[in-house]
Amino acid sequence: MGGSLPDKHPIAPNAIEDEPAGAVTRRTVLTGAAAVTAAASVGTALDTPAGAQSVDVNSQEHMVLFVLLSSALTGIPPEKLAPGGFKLQSPNPPAPTPPIDLSKSIPGFDPVDVKREYLTRANERCPAALEYLLQLVRKNLNASNRDEAIIAALQFDDDDKTKRPADVDAKYLARSIVLMWYLGAWYEPTELQALRKDLLKDPTRSPRFEVVSPKAYTQAWALRVAQAHPMGFSEMQFGYWTRPPNPRTDFI
């Protein structure tokens, strides 16, 4: 991890309009909402294609980077994605960040640890693109506008001739990561890329996906954002349905 990174490219003007409308179902609505979030988050190429494929899912540093990436893509605070003490550490606390010392930062210790499943899934399916994305986070680690910089780097139109295949791969993996967090399901990046064109021909085309795991199903954020819970799983108190939901801040 760690190579040099190019300067930011401007955000593609139509970057959030590259998703033709498809058939409207409950699933596609949720999918669409999350996909739009992802689509709004792609934008710049990295000079160094991620070739080493050396992301280590057991590395504390890599997990911190993945949580920061996920937070930037989903808009959910890192402490919520990685509960149990997620903390960015400076070399000389209490000196203010930046700089951030990744080796001392804590990725949280929640027993559910769904983030590890997501990092593992992305690393197994798209190791080069994942490394690209983590490099992007590392490059912007101490930027005051870190989240915006990450999003801008991944936000471009597929037809942008200045982009390389690695840039496009990273963009669609970013979408897949957003969908994993919100839906607990894995949408293959190539499937998402194909969907963009297929929907122009067949608006009823639905993307293929697979639920990452039973754990992922219970942890999907889409329903939590809606102050609800997945069908068949709830940790709320018996009788909660007789009351209005707690404030959204309790959920996100």
Place this chain on the structure above:
Amino acid sequence: MRTKHSLAVGMIGIFAIAGLLGWTASAQAPLPAPANLACDDDPPPDTTPIDAALLIKGLPCAEKVNPGSGDTLANLQRGFDFYSWLTFLALNAPADGSHIDQAKPNTPTKWEQARNFKQLLDVMLPDGRASRWGDKKTIPPECLAQYNKLNGKVMVIEMIEESFNEPFKTGPLIDQQGNYAIFDILMNKSMFDYIQKHNLQSKVGQQSKENASLKVDFPAGANKGQEGHANMPPGDPGAVMIKVSWKVLDAPAERQNFHTVDALVLMPLDPKETAKRPCVRKTLGLVGFHVGHKTVVRRQWIWTSFEHKKNVPEQQEVESKQERGPYNFYKVGCDPTQCPVNQTPPTPWDPKYKSGLKFFDSKFRSQITRVVPLTDKTKDMNKQFQDILGNTVWKNYMLLSTQWPSDFNCAKQKDASTPPPPEPATDFKKEPDMNCAPAPTFLANSTLETYSQGTDPLASSSCMACHGNAVSQQVRPPDMKPEGFFNQSDFTFMLEKAQSKRTR
């Protein structure tokens, strides 16, 4: 531990009435001074050596854990497991005040004394009668003659469905001798007092208008210096409940490997039978031991699970043919086609008067494996504690794990309603997770949650995920808005057993 009913529901049944002030399990050693079960401050797990000095510690008033550095989750888990071992040692220490490393297999323990814990059915009396902590146990008439003949020095267990059927009625557990495993549930004085104070021992009392707005909130233990400590009488650990599982030991040779009690077991009532309910005298060996303890910063309770180390092999040991039998609930070498693993027995499941505590199908034996293995760190801690227990039977017991609410801010959260509710003012309305991220997520005892082992959300055993759904028999008055009604029972199923008329 989850099975949904575990401590509470589960077993509830069984117990009996008998007793009182005490049966003092078997007879053996004279009882000198009463050894009451007061709590102590739990020593810090990260700096306290595991040696004989721990054998005389009291019940922890609350946990003391330290996230330390490095693997925070593992460090905290170690702290809770250390707490669990101290709890196990304190509860199972000899009732006569002698040391546990000198105990004989049948030395009565502190938790078996009615001055320390009451069986559930000794609280949930027929007709919902109130009682006092010092009241004598009522011996079922079917057992009375034998009880008197033994001068009361015997445990009396009155079986109900929860005494032989596992949580959610998932089936009985049959040992390798063809006997039912038997379950029992108990509570300490802190829980008893709360129940009596609010008339919760009565179904009618729970359904009263006065209790319609009650948020059941049992007292919580606290260490010195912790918020909430001042609210507790000195030495009071707060609410503690126990669920145990027993194996019938017909062969005298077996008895040297278990903690044993001399027991009178009253068979469960069978409405189809016209004969008198049999009350059979049996030697029972301890095979499973659950403890639930509510503390001020773990208001979802701390859940401890022990069992006998020869109950079952781990599944991975079976797959690699590393079993070290014989086991209490598994036959080594039996072909899986003949002994399918982790299957419930054939029906009917109810014990039959003519068979006593033997299962009706004389050829059936449960073939159970542990689906989720113990962690290496838990195994290491078990060995350290077993090593200080001398040559006693207590070295044959092992901690499976401790489940605890890992979201600290969530776990200590108090109800901020106006006016403030009485202490400990637990906030039961937290969303989206009122269980505050249980760690580990799943925990099952092979004798108490046999058929719900695994790692499937909401299907596999989790102490908190199950007990968090426990309710009472409270009802909403017509003039109360639905959102104002709050039916929960603070992580115990015990209140479901309150009676309004004689049912046993």
